[in-house]
Amino acid sequence: MVASAAVAQSNEIVDQWFRTDCSTTGNYTRGSQFEKNLNQLLSSLSAGAIAGDWFNTSxxxxxxxxxFGLIMCYADAGDATRCKECLARAPAGVRQECPGSRAVTASNDACLLRYSDKPFFSAYDASTNISYTKLAGDQIVVQNVTTMNNTRWQFLNKLAERAGDNTLRIDNRSEPYVAAVYFLIFGIFIFFRDFSFSQRLR
Structure with missing residues (x-):
């Protein structure tokens, strides 16, 4: 699942977030059967997602x-061209970033790609949770960090409940935070679309 919270004093947010997690043990070798299977997988994953609904597992x-692989665009990506470009470029980008890795999770602000030598479809794995915080405009200083963090987690929990109850499995919104300084908290929560309804309620 993907969760984020951002705080801003203006409507302009510049996203510089990127994450790649590459396994470092038991790497495959060039020309191995796993590499051949992986190359075929990455090609079919991307093509299937581009031709379908921006999501594919295989x-x-x-x-x-x-x-085993999963690729998806975020439901809030909005721009179909940007989504398709990300889906098309992700396989080559992952091979460059994580050469020889047998398990990878890679994402940017448009799409996510995950593959592994072990099955993971519809299975919750806390190690693959993705979250980030970003600031816009001037740096925001809060006097009570504990209060701010509690407010942020309550906000993300609300997003998770709403995201688990709709077909796109996403919710994004903002709400004000009023303390010594006033600003808006922007948030988004996205479930992987291979999760069943009952799994999203847990």
Whole structure:
């Protein structure tokens, strides 16, 4: 799942967020069966998502060389061209960022790609949670960090409840934070679309 909270004193937010998690043990070698399966997987994942609804899961191969993958655009991406460009470029970008890795989670502000040598579809894994905070405009200083963090977590919990109850599995909104300084908290919460309704309620 993906969650974020941003605070801003203006409507302009410049997103500089990017994350890549690459496994570093048990790497595959060039020309191995796993690499062949992975190359086929990444090609079919991207093509399937571009042709479909910006989301795709698949697997290639059998046994220890089987590769499992998921790729998706964020439902709030809005710009179809930007989404498709991200889907098309993600496989090559991942291979460059994580050469030899058997498990990768990579994302930017438009799409997410994950693959592994172990099945993970519809399974919650806390290690793949993605969250980030960004500031816009002048740096915002809060006097009570504990109060601010509690407010932010309550806000994200509300987003999660709303996101789990709609077909796009997303919710984004803003609400004011009033303390020594006034600003808006912007947030978004997205569930992976292979999660069932009951899993989203947990």
């Amino acid at each position: 697997s290639v191969g059998t046994g220890p060389d089987q590769a």
